[in-house]
Amino acid sequence: xxxxxxxxxxxxxxxxxxxxxxxxxxxxxxxxxxxxxxxxxxxxxxxxxxxxxxxxxxxxxxxxxxxxxxxxxxxxxxxxxxxxxxxxxxxxxxxxxxxxxxxxxxxxxxxxxxxxxxxxxxxxxxxxxxxxxxxxxxxxxxxxxxxxxxxxxxxxxxxxxxxxxxxxxxxxxxxxxxxxxxxxxxxxxxxxxxxxxxxxxxxxxxxxxxxx
Ligand code: PRP
Numbered sequence: 001x002x003x004x005x006x007x008x009x010x011x012x013x014x015x016x017x018x019x020x021x022x023x024x025x026x027x028x029x030x031x032x033x034x035x036x037x038x039x040x041x042x043x044x045x046x047x048x049x050x051x052x053x054x055x056x057x058x059x060x061x062x063x064x065x066x067x068x069x070x071x072x073x074x075x076x077x078x079x080x081x082x083x084x085x086x087x088x089x090x091x092x093x094x095x096x097x098x099x100x101x102x103x104x105x106x107x108x109x110x111x112x113x114x115x116x117x118x119x120x121x122x123x124x125x126x127x128x129x130x131x132x133x134x135x136x137x138x139x140x141x142x143x144x145x146x147x148x149x150x151x152x153x154x155x156x157x158x159x160x161x162x163x164x165x166x167x168x169x170x171x172x173x174x175x176x177x178x179x180x181x182x183x184x185x186x187x188x189x190x191x192x193x194x195x196x197x198x199x200x201x202x203x204x205x206x207x208x209x210x211x212x
Contacts, residue, residue, distance in 0.1 A: 002044045005189075005196050008062060008070035010055035014093040014181060018071045019050065021090065025203035047196060059084060059184065068189035069197060074179045075158060079119050084184040087201045091208050093181035095160040097122060099174040102147050105154070116146035117156040126156070126176045144168045 007022070009015040019032060029043040029050055042049040053061055058072040063082040075097055077086060097119065107113065116137040117123045127134045137152050144164055146152040158179065159165060159172060183201060190197055 002047055003193070003196075004042060004044075004047055004049040005069060005193055005200065006067045007048060007050045008053050008058045008067035009050055010058055010071060010073075010181075011052040012055065014055070014073075015052060015071070017092055018090060018181060021092070021204055021207060022048075022050075022200070025200070025207050027200060027203070048200075062184050062186050065186045065189060067186065068193055069183060069185045069200065071181050071183055074177075074182055075119060075122065077182060077184070078177075079121050081121075082184075083187060085187060085190055086182050087185050087197075088183040088205050088208070090181040090183055090204070091211070093179075095158050095179050097156065097176040097179055098159045098172045099154050099156055099176065100144075100147075100159070100165050100170045100172045101154040103169060103171050105147065107153070113154060114152040115154055115156055116143055116152035118143060119156055122176065123156040144170055
């Protein structure tokens with residue numbers, strides 16, 4: 001019976017890019033490229049089973065062992081601190097976590113800064129590191145609207161090209177950190193399927209370092 005390595009990929013453009021990397025590294029699964037609504041694909045010959053999950057759920061699948069390995073953004077690892085091993089920086093899906101505000105915003109240090117974000121822990125850690133008191137407003141998306149409508153003073157969010165900020169007349173004021181996609185592993189899978197997981201990590205890692 002084939003022993004599969006179960007791999008959770010983030011559904012969307014980043015996941016497709018990452019799948020190409022895995023395929024190039026020798027862990028292809030051609031059925032994944034068929035146009036359909038299936039979510040699970042396997043290649044018994046290579047011993048890999050891929051599944052598409054919501055990007056923010058990858059770490060949950062891996063932490064609980066439903067997936068042996070997976071790919072997710074460093075932002076999610078920092079925000080939710082899952083109990084997983086971080087094996088590799090895939091140097092793709094590059095973006096940054098930044099603070100942005102309206103162009104005309106002037107900070108009033110006498111009161112807490114109102115910060116809208118999906119990344120509550122990252123924002124709290126950042127502002128406590130600079131000693132600024134904040135009032136967190138947790139949102140789930142379209143964060144850029146918050147300062148425009150006066151719900152918050154600033155936002156802490158992901159910036160990739162900067163287009164969303166520009167088109168909403170916001171400006172980036174501070175960069176908190178660079179972000180990229182990481183290969184992560186379930187801790188016990190890493191012991192039980194060590195050989196195969198290391199084989200994948202090394203082959204993909206070699207490709208990533210040759211690409212630089
Ligand atoms: C992310 C982020 C910004 C946008 C930044 O949103 O929250 O809105 O991408 O990209 P840009 O700098 O290239 O414009 P996403 O599309 O993930 O959706 P969200 O609103 O659910 O966060």
